[in-house]
Amino acid sequence: MNISAIIKLTVSMALFGSIGFFTVHTGIPAIELVFVRCICATLFLGGMWLATGSHRTEVWQRQELIRTLLCGIFIVLNWVFLFKAFEEMSISIAISIYNLAPIFVLLLGAIVLKEKMTIQALVATITCFIGSLFVIGLQNFISLSEFMQSGFVWALLSAIFYALTMLTSKTITKLSSYALTYIQTTVGIVMLLPFVDFSVFEGLTTTNWLFILGTGFIHTGFVYYLFFDSIRSLSTILVSVLVFVDPVVAILLDMLLLDFMPSLMQTIGIVLIFGGIFYTIYIPKRKKTLLE
Template identity: 30%
Template structure:
């Protein structure tokens, strides 16, 4: 399978996650835990079948960052799944896709990366889009729109944290890194769930179990493997562009399949976030790049 096809399949599948999460009658923390468990077991079996063994000696060197990133990943899922419960999939997804903007800004302080005029412009326009989404009421009276959008933004902060922490992981890469992060998420979520709401897996019916298995095996284990296996064969710019299949599919799922309402201002806000985040990630030609001098 061509690398772009693998990446496109993964991104399209990620856009349908909410559709399955909504059909799993469990607390968000438990869904996140079981997703990590199923995915970790699946990836471990896949790697074992291929004869690839996890190098624990290398993993020890990055153990703290792997633990922290796994913890952030687990709670990132919790926040996102909770966002789906309080607002529409479209709004939760659009708020979540503010993560690249957060990474861009924080990187200027942590890694002394310089901001260009283009990046500053994209930041303000994306922020304007977020304000439009947060500042307008949802069309469904039963949905706590502001809370849901806020949870989506919280998930974005946690996802940005995962990205930033991964920049410091030097000795473990690809699927092995993901497996270690899943294991770290499991180690974090088990005690959290035990002291909060407890475990309810035994109460899950066949429909919920089927959706959970699809979420863990297909959306997480298989699609993560497709995603990481394509990265070495696809340019960074192509990855950035194809990654926007995820939010587009999520929005179409929300509006066309679930018939969830979305206002004109929310559509405008979403276009600002996705459009200017994508514009920021697309590399300009050399002539434009030379004129785009740094600001900070």
């Protein structure tokens, strides 16, 4: 067991779990925050790419480069929608819905890639769906306007685009992790530049800037470095379990620092969502491993 890799992945997930707390203290909207985040991450990861010498050994293929650019669009939209969700709802609720991404990977794999969907996967999907209804609050589904203002749509879109990012990135095998992420964040800069309102940066406090730069250099640059540096040394099962550190930290910070307290129904919903996700990711693989 690679203890160093386990520590790196755990630290990266714990740090990423604090991104919601950082986001609400930046004082700027989602698009502008993602734009700055892409700039910081491009500088950090580009520097790491050069420092490690990976740029000298890259294998460039036209089709893979196109998929990387598409993956960049997906991941940027994922970030924008997630931060929009943080603006409309509590971090705990947004993160719970956001972490439905593995379920969407399963569904999209069955629809697009014609992969077989088991009864267990279907049960887990239904469980997560019911959990999401409990989390957002059934009363918000009575009125369309209340539903749209709840932030549920933004969180759901962030999960869908995260799933698309995961599915697309699975097809990219030649490029190094640094090259992949560097291209993605560069795509984000170009993609968001026409929509950025630079006036929102006027009058920001030093604290605001510390949180803004933190989301860029820490949550994107440093976290991505730790993440990619660790996952290649760990089993898929271990990675799948350790990523749960992210939502746990996010929910704890939301409760301890932002005074969020879920209702009984929301608590049940959160348990159903993560129970369904954990079962989808971990249990089937565990059974397969035992049979082997």
